[in-house]
Amino acid sequence: MTSHPGTGPSASATLADPNRRPRAEAIDPSGQPDFAAIVHGIDLTRPLRAEDVDAIHTAIDRYGVLVFRDQHLDDAQQVAFSRQLGPLELATGDIGEVKDRRLAMELNDISNLDKYGEVLPRDNRARLFGLGNRLWHSDSSFKDVPAKYSLLSARQIPSAGGNTEFADMRAAYDALDDETRSEIQDLVCLHSQLYSRGLLGFDDFTEAERLKWTAVRQRLVRRHPNTGRYSLYLSSHAGAIEGWPTPEARAFLRDLNEHATQRRFVYAHVWRPWDLVMWDNRVTMHRARPFRSSEVRDMRRTTLTNEVSSLAQG
Ligand code: OGA
Ligand code: MN
Numbered sequence: 001m002t003s004h005p006g007t008g009p010s011a012s013a014t015l016a017d018p019n020r021r022p023r024a025e026a027i028d029p030s031g032q033p034d035f036a037a038i039v040h041g042i043d044l045t046r047p048l049r050a051e052d053v054d055a056i057h058t059a060i061d062r063y064g065v066l067v068f069r070d071q072h073l074d075d076a077q078q079v080a081f082s083r084q085l086g087p088l089e090l091a092t093g094d095i096g097e098v099k100d101r102r103l104a105m106e107l108n109d110i111s112n113l114d115k116y117g118e119v120l121p122r123d124n125r126a127r128l129f130g131l132g133n134r135l136w137h138s139d140s141s142f143k144d145v146p147a148k149y150s151l152l153s154a155r156q157i158p159s160a161g162g163n164t165e166f167a168d169m170r171a172a173y174d175a176l177d178d179e180t181r182s183e184i185q186d187l188v189c190l191h192s193q194l195y196s197r198g199l200l201g202f203d204d205f206t207e208a209e210r211l212k213w214t215a216v217r218q219r220l221v222r223r224h225p226n227t228g229r230y231s232l233y234l235s236s237h238a239g240a241i242e243g244w245p246t247p248e249a250r251a252f253l254r255d256l257n258e259h260a261t262q263r264r265f266v267y268a269h270v271w272r273p274w275d276l277v278m279w280d281n282r283v284t285m286h287r288a289r290p291f292r293s294s295e296v297r298d299m300r301r302t303t304l305t306n307e308v309s310s311l312a313q314g
Contacts, residue, residue: 022052024059024066027267035168036065036267044071044081044276053084056278060149061226064283065166065267068276073153075300078276079106082151082302089147089305093140093193095129095209108301110152112293122293125204132196133288135236136167136261138281139303141191142237144216147281148306154271156298161291166267169231170283172260173221176232181221184232188242188311189253190215195239217242218310222282225313231283232260233310260285282306 024037037059042052060066073081082088091101091108098105102115112120112127120127139147152164173181192215194205205213220241222233234257241249268289269277279286291297 022055022059024055024063026063027067031264032168032171032267034062034064035171035265036067036166036269037063038067038069042068044068045073045077048081048084056085060278060280061224064168064170065269065277065279067269068278069272070274071153071276072274073276075104075107078151078153078300078302079104082106082149082304085149086304087307089140089143089145089303091303093142094126096126100126103300106302108303110288110299110301112297119294119296127293128200128202129197131200132193132202132236134290135196135199136234136257136285136287137196137237138233138235138285139301140281141218141233141235142193142196142213142216144309146218146306146310147303149278149280149304150301151276151278151303152299152301154273154275154277154299156296157271157273158291158295158297161289162271162297163289164269164271164277165287165289166269166279167261167285168265168267168283169234169260169285170224170229171265172262173230173232175265176259184220184256187220188217189220189233189238189249190240190242191218191235191237192216192239193237196236198239199236215240216309219313222310222313224283229283232256233282234260234285282310 020041022042023040025040026033027036027038039059056066088106090105100115101109102113103109110133114120139150193213194210197203218233220233222231224231234253238253239250240246241252
């Protein structure tokens with residue numbers, strides 16, 4: 001990622017300009033210098049050059065959350081952009097049936113709309129299941145092979161509310177005392193959507209859903225393969241620690257979550273239409289904030305697979 005101190009994105013830079021380079025700028029350089037950056041000088045609707053792909057990987061390794069403004073992507077462009085960064089996972093974590101989907105399987109429907117574009121009624125099952133996104137989580141931690149990056153594109157936003165908050169699990173790990181660090185270093189948690197939804201009192205799962213969302217094992221402490229930084233791999237889906245009595249595990253995870261989501265570790269994204277926000281699920285948690293349920297919020301997420309379980313990462 002090149003930087004041009006004092007110049008900012010040049011007004012005269014065109015897409016054909018070979019000198020045009022993406023540039024990441026920390027959003028809160030004083031409070032959290034290595035968490036959340038805005039990336040200027042890139043058009044995600046067009047095929048990227050190899051050096052632009054490299055620049056994005058370098059920037060997300062450093063910041064964990066990247067914001068790209070004014071990216072007028074359609075679904076095919078969002079999928080094409082995402083694929084340039086690595087293999088995608090499919091939206092198999094949803095509760096709805098495939099025939100009721102509004103979007104292709106490469107896109108997670110993070111909206112409150114049905115397939116006809118109508119706002120879901122308040123008591124709609126898919127809507128209530130989707131409210132699980134308001135709990136701090138890491139995407140697809142309930143899958144054996146969880147998510148790596150998530151890319152969320154804002155197509156239509158409500159008039160107020162609906163922010164997305166991100167918490168830095170590297171900073172949260174760094175702030176732990178030595179005793180806690182050594183206690184958790186090799187712990188394995190069990191993650192399931194049955195657990196996270198159960199926290200909200202959503203438990204009318206079918207037998208097939210219970211089977212599909214059998215708990216999976218994930219490390220509690222991860223080490224980033226490129227930066228070597230440790231992070232806490234927490235998620236509302238985590239409902240047990242292997243080898244621990246359940247109440248003790250849940251009380252302990254609750255304390256860890258409380259620690260890890262202190263405001264000093266959090267970046268709150270206030271959406272504008274056509275923002276694309278990309279985050280690394282290995283080093284962050286996130287949650288949706290409420291908005292008026294009668295208003296439209298249309299967000300679409302592509303997701304890169306981590307390709308291996310967190311257990312394989314050491
Ligand atoms: C997601 C998610 C939060 C939001 O897209 O994975 O949790 O604010 N989104 O919609
Ligand atoms: Mn999510």
